[in-house]
Amino acid sequence: MTLAQQVLSGDRLALTRLLTQVENDSPEGRAALADLFPHTGRAQLIGVTGAPGTGKSSLVNQLALHVRKTQNKRVAIVAVDPSSPFTGGAVLGDRVRMRDLSGDSGVFIRSMASRGSLGGLAQATATLTQVFDAAGYDLILIETVGAGQSEVDVARLAHTTIVVEAPGLGDDIQAIKAGILEIADILVVNKADRPGVENTEKALRSTLELAHPTGRVYRHHGQYVPVAASVSLSDNDEGGDSSLKQSTQSDTSLWIPPILRTISTDGTGIAEVVEAIERHVAHLRQSGDWTARERARLESELEALIEAALMSRFREDVSTEKYDEVLERVLSRKLSPSEAVKLLTNGTRV
Amino acid sequence: MADKKTRPEQGRKIRVLVAKPGLDGHDRGAKVVARALRDAGMEVIYTGLRQTPEMIAEAALQEDVDVVGLSILSGAHMALAPRIMELLKANGQTDVKVFIGGIVPDEDIPRLKEVGITGVYGPGASTEDIVKDIRAAVSNG
Numbered sequence A: 001m002t003l004a005q006q007v008l009s010g011d012r013l014a015l016t017r018l019l020t021q022v023e024n025d026s027p028e029g030r031a032a033l034a035d036l037f038p039h040t041g042r043a044q045l046i047g048v049t050g051a052p053g054t055g056k057s058s059l060v061n062q063l064a065l066h067v068r069k070t071q072n073k074r075v076a077i078v079a080v081d082p083s084s085p086f087t088g089g090a091v092l093g094d095r096v097r098m099r100d101l102s103g104d105s106g107v108f109i110r111s112m113a114s115r116g117s118l119g120g121l122a123q124a125t126a127t128l129t130q131v132f133d134a135a136g137y138d139l140i141l142i143e144t145v146g147a148g149q150s151e152v153d154v155a156r157l158a159h160t161t162i163v164v165e166a167p168g169l170g171d172d173i174q175a176i177k178a179g180i181l182e183i184a185d186i187l188v189v190n191k192a193d194r195p196g197v198e199n200t201e202k203a204l205r206s207t208l209e210l211a212h213p214t215g216r217v218y219r220h221h222g223q224y225v226p227v228a229a230s231v232s233l234s235d236n237d238e239g240g241d242s243s244l245k246q247s248t249q250s251d252t253s254l255w256i257p258p259i260l261r262t263i264s265t266d267g268t269g270i271a272e273v274v275e276a277i278e279r280h281v282a283h284l285r286q287s288g289d290w291t292a293r294e295r296a297r298l299e300s301e302l303e304a305l306i307e308a309a310l311m312s313r314f315r316e317d318v319s320t321e322k323y324d325e326v327l328e329r330v331l332s333r334k335l336s337p338s339e340a341v342k343l344l345t346n347g348t349r350v
Numbered sequence B: 001m002a003d004k005k006t007r008p009e010q011g012r013k014i015r016v017l018v019a020k021p022g023l024d025g026h027d028r029g030a031k032v033v034a035r036a037l038r039d040a041g042m043e044v045i046y047t048g049l050r051q052t053p054e055m056i057a058e059a060a061l062q063e064d065v066d067v068v069g070l071s072i073l074s075g076a077h078m079a080l081a082p083r084i085m086e087l088l089k090a091n092g093q094t095d096v097k098v099f100i101g102g103i104v105p106d107e108d109i110p111r112l113k114e115v116g117i118t119g120v121y122g123p124g125a126s127t128e129d130i131v132k133d134i135r136a137a138v139s140n141g
Helices: A003-008 A012-023 A027-039 A056-070 A094-101 A121-134 A149-156 A178-182 A197-211 A242-248 A270-287 A289-317 A320-331 A337-345 B028-039 B053-062 B077-090 B106-114 B127-139
Strands: A044-050 A075-081 A090-092 A107-113 A139-145 A160-165 A186-189 A217-220 A223-226 A259-261 B015-019 B043-046 B067-072 B097-102 B119-121
Touching (some): A003 A027, A012 A107, A012 A121, A012 B053, A044 A149, A056 A094, A056 A270, A075 A121, A090 A107, A094 A107, A094 B043, A107 A121, A107 B043, A107 B053, A139 A149, A149 A178, A160 A270, A186 A270, A197 A259, A320 A337, B015 B053, B028 B097, B053 B067, B053 B077, B067 B127, B077 B097, B077 B106, B106 B119
Parallel strands (some): A044 A160, A090 B043, B015 B043, B067 B097
């Protein structure tokens, strides 16, 4: 049996080994991925992101527990933590918060470090989720720290993105980054038993109204293409329950992220989050957004692979000596970077 | 011109599970080792306290680790180590190298090596030695 066949037959050792191969972008991993790709497309991907200290891991733990208790779905969790930019090492501690899930054979938790992979973090995460998808996991939770562009890219990978906030983590406005908020499909204020939860909610609500686009924009072949929405945000009032507004909205072309309170240590609010995820998925399918996102996701994966392949070919075509010589000239200001590019790519078929 | 990015196996990280089996709650040593391994460029999956042998074996499998480091200060190593080795083997993870750090009397070390433990470190062991030994153990396959 090939590695891919073993994974499809439910062999957990093969699965874990393939995850490693795929993360390291080995030829064996790539071959197995190609075999497994036709078996992907079924799983539901949920991204959970937010600043450190907001309780993401506990939340993911509770979401998985709830799904396992109430639905017959197999759950995979990809927990991403930062690598040290200096040593390349990492301490991956998200499992500490997920001990409730141990012993459940329907759950698989995999920790991943954000080290520079060939196509970037998003690419590595995408391939790992493909393996889980093909292996029959129905729900894949991807947990990352909402720190930079790569985390935003990872969030785009998911069908539903949850952004987690918590009260009292410093200046409420500072804690909310518009770039992260824009990608949120569901906003969760965790640690809702702490003081300041109303302020956090208010700050989220007002930043949401500023940051939220009136329509989603997709990147297609290098250009940004807006998807028109016919409901504007000025239809919403200040205050009131935004999740209630969502359910009375008859026009389904715009999704307004609900703001939900949770206490992940005891499970408060978790059922509501799971229900909001289901509503979001229903909205995606109804509005055609599901297919549009799938398309955008696969397109960005394709582009990342093309970039990596071209770079790889370039490195093979240009000798180290030539490269170093050109670099020296740039260093001594005899050559500008753009002239250097012309020199280095001249004569290579790109 | 080939470099680490076109030869990904060169960038392959050593993955180490650091676990505290049993009921003892002193984890400072485990955390010190975890950080030292990170500083040496390894990926450390830290599981926290009160891990059962089953939880440790499950984590080792899911994370496809190269090394398992057990922090045992309670004296229960003679019961825990064979059980963990047995579970790792049952899961097919026969190549994983297992190290123990903590309070282990010298006279227990031969028996631990017999059940397959690769190395034992007492208090005062240097993190440099641990890093060196892990690298050697992993490259020896």
